[in-house]
Amino acid sequence: RMSPPAVHRVAVVGGGIGGLALARALVRKGIDAHVYEQAPSFSSTAGAGFILQPNGSACLQAIGVPRDEIEQIVHPLRDVTLIGGAGRLLARSNAFGDMQRRYAQPLGGALRAELVDVLAHPLAAEHRIHWASRVVAVAQDDEGVTATLETGERVRADILIGADGVHSQIAYAIDAAHERLLRESPRPGGYRFQPALGTNSYEHERVFYGVILDADLPFRHEELGNPHTLLEELSHGEFISYGLGRGRDERSADGGPCRALMWMQTVREAGDYKARDEWTAARDPARANDALRAFIARSPFHDDHPIREAAERTARGRLSSFPISARAHRDVWHHGRICLLGDAAHATLPYTAQGLNMSIEDAVVLADVLADADASGSPVHAAFAAYTRVRHARTKACVAQAEANAALLRSRAALLDRWRDSLLGAVVSGGVLQYAFNAQIEGCPVDIQSARAA
Structure with missing residues (x-):
């Protein structure tokens, strides 16, 4: 009792x-x-990026995080661009832009470490983090x-x-x-x-996360360099990239604030792994870099696949990799x-x-x-x-x-891949994606409109 x-x-x-x-x-x-x-200790390079949604932004403000601090670490997203096999454009949507107009809350890409820093700073000042x-x-x-x-x-x-x-x-x-x-x-x-x-179940899938600094510089891959686009490429696993905010700690080559870009690539893998090794292995950039080079070398990526340029431009020490587990x-x-x-x-x-x-x-x-x-x-x-x-x-x-x-x-079957590409193209361009995003946000425990007014 x-x-x-x-x-x-x-x-x-x-x-x-x-x-x-x-x-x-x-x-x-x-x-x-x-x-x-x-x-x-706190690491400004640990972890990858994430998309802060309007419900997350409203909840952060509800616990006392100032809106201007959120906006400082978030890079606004407007579009979703979907690319299929051989670099074929499947769909483009202004889903995030519509959400920005609907909810008027910060929405976009941010580094996990940046939000950790924002949340931790006042707690650390009061010696509440051990x-x-x-x-x-x-x-x-x-x-x-x-x-x-x-x-x-x-x-x-x-x-x-x-x-x-x-x-x-x-x-x-x-x-x-x-x-x-x-x-x-x-x-x-x-x-x-x-x-x-x-x-937990090991999903026999690994994910690579990389961060590109100085993302304001030109990209060979036009979509990869689009600053307000979430790019998704579906050949040989899933590749996603999006811009990150001009963070509190990141600096460009000339010492000023820089816009960064996060990318993610999934890859199927066989074998098993030890859970106790994951926590440190994910923070071993040299090990992750070797694994990424081997993956690109053995995969039949088309010449214009964004993973090639993303891997080349990833900042030193900003690549991580770990197995995907589900619970x-x-x-x-x-x-x-x-x-x-x-x-x-x-x-x-x-x-x-x-x-x-x-x-x-x-x-x-x-x-x-x-x-x-x-x-x-x-x-x-x-x-x-x-x-x-x-x-x-x-x-x-x-x-x-x-x-x-x-x-x-x-999906791995060629026929299923073609069906998948057509279906996802229709989802992105036909408004289904927008509906799904809104449905997830509407259940927020905080009144988003009130948070916006505050």
């Missing part, structure tokens, strides 16, 4: 976008929140939760939130289906984590005083433009229900249940859409 004392101190495990957004939201509501991140703090065990009782760090230090909090991603270790402490992957810790009632994948959408997000957020609960394959935005929405909703519980003295488990009720169906639909998109994009 868990008693219902007020929520005064919250431990957030994971210093990604979702965890930092939650900490910002909680502190804004007067709750003492601290983030525990396994990385040794680097090199890998949580290896948790235990809970009627009064709170104890997290044990790899260093042996123990952290005590009223509740603990697992925002530690697709390979969430915190999930093992709350999911009865993972009991076989747990062994008891030295403390009664606690668990020590095993380095296992749990219900089934979880039905159980919380147990006692422990709850999940973001990819730990609903990891989304990289085939929609909403995964990270869903994590920001989670942070807004969870902070609201916890603040209400703190004010009313309601039980913690009731607050977690309310959060799950609000978020479960919406995130499940997002995960399902990503899986459907993945099935279509991963």
Whole structure:
């Protein structure tokens, strides 16, 4: 039985976008929140780009991030251009431009590290982020939760939130289906984590992420150099590129602010990999560069495929690569005083433009229900249940859409490829893409119009 004392101190495990957004939201509501991140320090080059959607922008403003800071790191997108095999133009749409006019919120490409910096800065100033703090065990009782760090230090909090991603270790402490992957810790009632994948599935697919600096300079590939276009090329995996904002840290050759460009290429691969190696391997540019060169050499890309120029122009140290893993959408997000957020609960394959935005929405909703519980003295488990009720169906639909998109994009048969190209061309040019984007945004827990007015 868990008693219902007020929520005064919250431990957030994971210093990604979702965890930092939650900490910002909680502190804004007067709750003492601290983030525990396994990385040794903040890196301005870690991670890739993402598309910040109007719902994500509205939620960031709702937790106190100024709109001008968001606009500083986001490069506006207007068009979607779809290219099929042999460089054939399939469709072009002004979908993002229409969304800009409809919602009047920042919408475009940004570096993950830039948003991490924006979210982390005020938290770090108050010493609320604890680097090199890998949580290896948790235990809970009627009064709170104890997290044990790899260093042996123990952290005590009223509740603990697992925002530690697709390979969430915190999930093992709350999911009865993972009991076989747990062994008891030295403390009664606690668990020590095993380095296992749990219900994750390796998708036999790898993704390369690269960042091109000085993207204002001319490109040989006309579409690749279009500053306001999301380019998608479908031959031999999926290639996507889009512009990134003139960031807070990026500098051009002459020392001034630069516009960057992010590109992504998926590739099917055989074999297996070790999950514990992924966290460091993704941050090994030399290893990723060798793998990318080998992939391009063995793949029959046409001469004008954008991957060729993108690989040539990728900035030193700005290439990463890691396997794609999926986690089934979880039905159980919380147990006692422990709850999940973001990819730990609903990891989304990289085939929609909403995964990270869903994590920001989670942070807004969870902070609201916890603040209400703190004010009313309601039980913690009731607050977690309310959060799950609000978020479960919406995130499940997002995960399902990503899986459907993945099935279509991963087709290998020549006949199916031609059918796929025709279908996707019609989706992009016929307004279906616009409808799908709007449908995802309309369920935002924040009133987008109110956020715009504010």
